Amino acid sequence: MKNLLLQNISKHVSLTSEEEDIIFNAFEKASFKAKTIVIKPGDEAHFTYFVLKGILRSYTIDDNGTIHILSFATPGWWVADMYSYLTGKPAVLYVDVMEDCDVLILQRCDAERLFTEVPKLERFFRILTENNLIANQQRILDKMALTAEERYEKFLQKYPDIINCLPQKYIASFIGVTPEFFSKMKSNLLRKK
Known part of the structure; x- marks a missing residue:
């Protein structure tokens, strides 16, 4: 401590x-x-x-x-x-x-x-x-200036330890998109990989 x-x-x-x-x-x-x-x-x-x-x-x-x-x-x-x-x-x-x-x-x-x-x-x-x-x-x-995908990538860099601890709706809120948009965006990112 x-x-x-x-x-x-x-x-x-x-x-x-x-x-x-x-x-x-x-x-x-x-x-x-x-x-x-x-x-x-x-x-x-x-x-x-x-x-x-x-x-x-x-x-x-x-x-x-x-x-x-x-x-x-x-x-x-x-x-x-x-x-x-x-x-x-x-x-x-x-x-x-x-x-x-x-x-x-x-x-x-x-x-x-x-x-x-x-x-x-x-x-x-x-x-x-x-x-x-x-x-x-x-x-x-x-x-x-950045797309939602680019803001998400920056989020992953800034908070790598907590990505799996957070509900998607909180990540969406942080990057400035709706949970629905975030879900679709994340699906598209997974398909690209």
């Missing part, structure tokens, strides 16, 4: 053992069962989750009841409603548990304290935020 978090951080910054202890002690561990909604629109989401085990997803639901999945979070990934986390305003996203999970939770106020105590952590989160911004921009560009 501690190792996975510290491995994640050490991809971007080097920490002393004292800094590692300070950081790790700021997190709370929690476990959630599948189908638990951990954030919903209107909540005050002043925390972020680091996934140790399981799968979470972030999404929104439009006025027609259609789910639009923004991301999946698997072990070693972070998930939050960043709008609420950074602004202190009510959440706009849902974050729910797709597969029983263990997470580490970091409160925003604890993160702020850590930025002072371990300045390297602020750099780490800046890098994560920049990477997230780049990934979101690329996803928007992909949606405008």
